Amino acid sequence: MDLQHPFELLGTYAFAISGSLAVKDKEHDWFGAGFTGFLTAIGGGTLRDVLLGSYPLVWIANIHFLYAVIAGVLTTYFAFGFLMRLRKTLFLFDTVGIGFFTVLGVEKALEVGVQPEIAAIMGMFSAVMGGVIRDTLTNEIPVIFRKEIYATACLAGAAFYLLLRSFGVERDWNLILSILSIISIRLLAVRYRLTLGRIN
Amino acid sequence: MDLQHPFELLGTYAFAISGSLAVKDKEHDWFGAGFTGFLTAIGGGTLRDVLLGSYPLVWIANIHFLYAVIAGVLTTYFAFGFLMRLRKTLFLFDTVGIGFFTVLGVEKALEVGVQPEIAAIMGMFSAVMGGVIRDTLTNEIPVIFRKEIYATACLAGAAFYLLLRSFGVERDWNLILSILSIISIRLLAVRYRLTLGRIN
Amino acid sequence: MDLQHPFELLGTYAFAISGSLAVKDKEHDWFGAGFTGFLTAIGGGTLRDVLLGSYPLVWIANIHFLYAVIAGVLTTYFAFGFLMRLRKTLFLFDTVGIGFFTVLGVEKALEVGVQPEIAAIMGMFSAVMGGVIRDTLTNEIPVIFRKEIYATACLAGAAFYLLLRSFGVERDWNLILSILSIISIRLLAVRYRLTLGRIN
Numbered sequence: 001m002d003l004q005h006p007f008e009l010l011g012t013y014a015f016a017i018s019g020s021l022a023v024k025d026k027e028h029d030w031f032g033a034g035f036t037g038f039l040t041a042i043g044g045g046t047l048r049d050v051l052l053g054s055y056p057l058v059w060i061a062n063i064h065f066l067y068a069v070i071a072g073v074l075t076t077y078f079a080f081g082f083l084m085r086l087r088k089t090l091f092l093f094d095t096v097g098i099g100f101f102t103v104l105g106v107e108k109a110l111e112v113g114v115q116p117e118i119a120a121i122m123g124m125f126s127a128v129m130g131g132v133i134r135d136t137l138t139n140e141i142p143v144i145f146r147k148e149i150y151a152t153a154c155l156a157g158a159a160f161y162l163l164l165r166s167f168g169v170e171r172d173w174n175l176i177l178s179i180l181s182i183i184s185i186r187l188l189a190v191r192y193r194l195t196l197g198r199i200n
Numbered sequence: 201m202d203l204q205h206p207f208e209l210l211g212t213y214a215f216a217i218s219g220s221l222a223v224k225d226k227e228h229d230w231f232g233a234g235f236t237g238f239l240t241a242i243g244g245g246t247l248r249d250v251l252l253g254s255y256p257l258v259w260i261a262n263i264h265f266l267y268a269v270i271a272g273v274l275t276t277y278f279a280f281g282f283l284m285r286l287r288k289t290l291f292l293f294d295t296v297g298i299g300f301f302t303v304l305g306v307e308k309a310l311e312v313g314v315q316p317e318i319a320a321i322m323g324m325f326s327a328v329m330g331g332v333i334r335d336t337l338t339n340e341i342p343v344i345f346r347k348e349i350y351a352t353a354c355l356a357g358a359a360f361y362l363l364l365r366s367f368g369v370e371r372d373w374n375l376i377l378s379i380l381s382i383i384s385i386r387l388l389a390v391r392y393r394l395t396l397g398r399i400n
Numbered sequence: 401m402d403l404q405h406p407f408e409l410l411g412t413y414a415f416a417i418s419g420s421l422a423v424k425d426k427e428h429d430w431f432g433a434g435f436t437g438f439l440t441a442i443g444g445g446t447l448r449d450v451l452l453g454s455y456p457l458v459w460i461a462n463i464h465f466l467y468a469v470i471a472g473v474l475t476t477y478f479a480f481g482f483l484m485r486l487r488k489t490l491f492l493f494d495t496v497g498i499g500f501f502t503v504l505g506v507e508k509a510l511e512v513g514v515q516p517e518i519a520a521i522m523g524m525f526s527a528v529m530g531g532v533i534r535d536t537l538t539n540e541i542p543v544i545f546r547k548e549i550y551a552t553a554c555l556a557g558a559a560f561y562l563l564l565r566s567f568g569v570e571r572d573w574n575l576i577l578s579i580l581s582i583i584s585i586r587l588l589a590v591r592y593r594l595t596l597g598r599i600n
Contacts, residue, residue, distance in 0.1 A: 029395055031352050046251065051446065053455030055253030060318050118460050132537070137332070137342055142537055145423075145432040152431050195429055229595055231552050246451065255453030260518050337532070337542055 003172055004104060007179075008045075008058070009068045011100035014093040015041040016072025019134050021083060021093075034073040036134055041069045043130035048105050048122050052112045095186045098127040099179040102154040103161050120158035127154045149189035157182030203372055204304060207379075208245075208258070209268045211300035214293040215241040216272025219334045221283060221293075234273040236334055241269045243330035248305050248322045252312045295386045298327040299379040302354040306361050307375075320358035327354045349389035357382030403572055404504060407579075408445075408458070409468045411500035414493040415441040416472025419534045421483060421493075434473040436534055441469045443530035448505050448522045452512045495586045498527040499579040502554040503561050507575075520558035527554045549589035557582030 019040025020033040042059045049057050059065035076083065105126025109119035128151045135142040161178035169177070188194065219240025220233040242259050249257050259265035276283065305326025309319035328351045335342040361378035369377070388394065419440025420433045442459045449457050459465035476483065505526025509519035528551045535542040561578035569577070588594065 031349075035351060050250055050450055051457060051460065053253075053453075053457075056314075057251060057253075060251065060314055063315055063317060066317055066321075114456075114460055115463055117463060117466055121466075136336060136536060139339075139341060139539075141539060145537075149431075151435060231549075235551065250450055253453075256514075257451060257453075260451065260514055263515055263517060266517055266521075336536060339539075339541060 003175055004107070005064075007100050007175070008104055009064055011097045011104070012041045012059075012065050012068040013072045013075075014097040015044075015101075015130055016069040017076050017083070018093045018097060019130070020073050020076035021080075022134050022138055022140075030073075030077060033076065034070075036137055037073045037076065038069050039137065040130040040134040041065075041072065043133040044101055044126040044128065045105065045108075045130075047129045048108065048126045051125070052109060052114070052122065054108070054112055091190070094131065095183055098131075098150075098154055098186070099157065099182040101127040101130075102157050102182055103175055103178045106158045106161050116162050120155055120162060123158040123161075124151055124154040127151075149185065149194055153182050153185040153189065156185055203375055204307070205264075207300050207375070208304055209264055211297045211304070212241045212259075212265050212268040213272045213275075214297040215244075215301075215330055216269040217276050217283070218293045218297060219330070220273050220276035221280075222334050222338055222340075230273075230277060233276065234270075236337055237273045237276065238269050239337065240330040240334040241265075241272065243333040244301055244326040244328065245305065245308075245330075247329045248308065248326045251325070252309060252314070252322065254308070254312055291390070294331065295383055298331075298350075298354055298386070299357065299382040301327040301330075302357050302382055303361050303375055303378045306358045316362050320355055320362065323358040323361075324351055324354040327351075349385065349394055353382050353385040353389065356385055403575055404507070405464075407500050407575070408504055409464055411497045411504070412441045412459075412465050412468040413472045413475075414497040415444075415501075415530055416469040417476050417483070418493045418497060419530070420473050420476035421480075422534050422538055422540075430473075430477060433476065434470075436537055437473045437476065438469050439537065440530040440534040441465075441472065443533040444501055444526040444528065445505065445508075445530075447529045448508065448526045451525070452509060452514070452522065454508070454512055491590070494531065495583055498531075498550075498554055498586070499557065499582040501527040501530075502557050502582055503575055503578045506558045506561050516562050520555055520562065523558040523561075524551055524554040527551075549585065549594055553582050553585040553589065556585055 016037040018037075020037035022040070023033045023036050042057075042065065046057055046059070049055070059069075102123040104123075106119045106123035108126075109122035110116075114122070132142045134140075157178050160181045161174055164174045164177060165171075216237040218237075220237035222240070223233045223236050242257075242265065246257055246259070249255070259269075302323040304323075306319045306323035308326075309322035310316075314322070332342045357378050360381045361374055364374045364377060416437040418437075420437035422440070423433045423436050442457075442465065446457055446459070449455070459469075502523040504523075506519045506523035508526075509522035510516075514522070532542045534540075557578050560581045561574055564574045564577060
């Protein structure tokens with residue numbers, strides 16, 4: 001069974017919610033929230049595909065992605081109070097999203113034929129760049145700079161995927177294990193406040 | 201008569217003025233104003249074409265666009281006091297610009313063969329993303345988040361164009377009617393302070 | 401001898417240091433510093449190539465660029481105190497970087513067959529857009545708006561290159577002379593506080 005497409009749609013849905021929720025404290029109408037959800041959801045994958053010159057972009061070729069975004073925005077609209085009462089919601093949706101997007105981004109880049117180091121960077125870009133766009137638009141310091149081990153978890157998970165792949169691990173298992181590794185690293189980092197050192 | 205090219209140049213000129221005027225209160229020299237005018241004018245269409253993988257970009261293939269930007273920047277430079285005394289100038293140039301760019305963006309996307317929903321988004325992107333870049337560069341909250349019905353007017357106008365097109369309305373008439381619909385929605389929204397609800 | 405590749409790697413290395421150093425006062429871990437160094441180093445050339453539709457991107461096709469970035473980030477990490485004691489370090493690395501990148505950007509654009517005016521803009525973009533991304537990410541006012549004659553020096557150097565080229569000056573000499581012209585204009589502008597006028 002090909003897990004790629006349902007996983008991509010799930011990640012898109014999760015990111016659209018994360019993006020729409022992010023504008024809660026700002027002067028945005030619900031169109032602005034939906035717009036931010038849209039850019040958050042498609043931003044990372046779009047940047048990856050533009051950098052790889054891989055056309056047409058997935059969300060342009062396949063209208064399902066747009067519907068996943070709209071579903072995420074509507075979910076936010078109708079379940080806003082519920083989602084916000086769950087204080088960790090934004091965080092959990094985001095964590096699941098970066099897990100999915102990193103590994104799918106690595107695979108996409110490998111298909112195009114780039115070197116593994118570049119594929120790992122493309123995986124990380126797929127995962128974190130939507131959030132960077134979201135935070136830049138809402139004038140926040142981008143999440144990759146604020147948080148405990150975040151993009152680093154994506155890079156580590158990408159490396160883990162490439163390692164398992166070189167060992168010949170079957171693809172769907174590798175997909176699942178690598179995604180879980182990213183989610184685990186991120187959850188442990190936040191739980192135990194793990195951080196990397198400062199550069200100075 | 202093909203209205204597309206003169207309309208694109210007019211929209212580019214209007215956006216270049218809008219972008220150059222936007223830096224008036226900041227610590228910019230006139231090069232910075234011109235640079236902002238340039239990115240404002242070409243940003244939306246460039247994003248649209250990069251997303252569609254439609255090369256070469258219009259302003260790279262056709263040097264007239266660069267001249268239209270330079271004309272807009274020079275207009276701002278020599279008529280700055282005059283333009284600023286007309287308090288609604290920036291607003292009017294911007295409104296005309298988004299009308300033109302939305303409809304031309306929809307047409308460009310349809311030519312590339314995308315689905316209508318995607319074409320509507322591309323039209324909106326063409327219109328508003330130059331302003332988003334302008335506001336991000338000048339550290340403002342992007343216009344799409346601040347203003348009364350703005351990007352929504354573009355989306356509505358794009359839908360109107362697609363509707364008329366499906367009814368077989370002749371293209372130049374459709375162009376004019378759809379552009380007028382966007383300008384009208386925007387003017388009415390500002391005149392009567394129409395806003396969409398907040399997401400929370 | 402082909403100077404292009406070593407010059408590109410040197411410019412990449414210089415910009416990676418400039419980007420990594422830029423986050424010193426912020427709440428960044430060293431991953432964030434490295435990430436900023438990476439985007440600063442590859443941002444301008446990437447934008448140029450995406451606008452030109454010139455694939456694959458140089459840093460994706462050639463892994464040396466990634467290594468040059470990593471070397472720059474490691475240099476910053478291990479020599480941070482040393483680099484910061486030299487108060488003008490960031491400035492000098494940046495100046496050398498824009499000199500190299502402008503001229504190489506012009507050449508790349510000419511290879512693709514664009515008009516000279518567009519090639520000059522592409523050269524300037526190659527040089528300054530990495531810094532614009534760096535400053536946008538760290539919530540600074542972009543360097544092109546803040547500083548004495550900066551992007552203007554790149555445009556002037558690009559025009560100088562195109563002039564010498566039209567006179568048939570041999571390429572490596574032209575490369576060196578044009579880069580030196582940009583560095584000279586920039587150094588003189590800062591030394592004597594040369595600025596362009598304000599637009600209003």
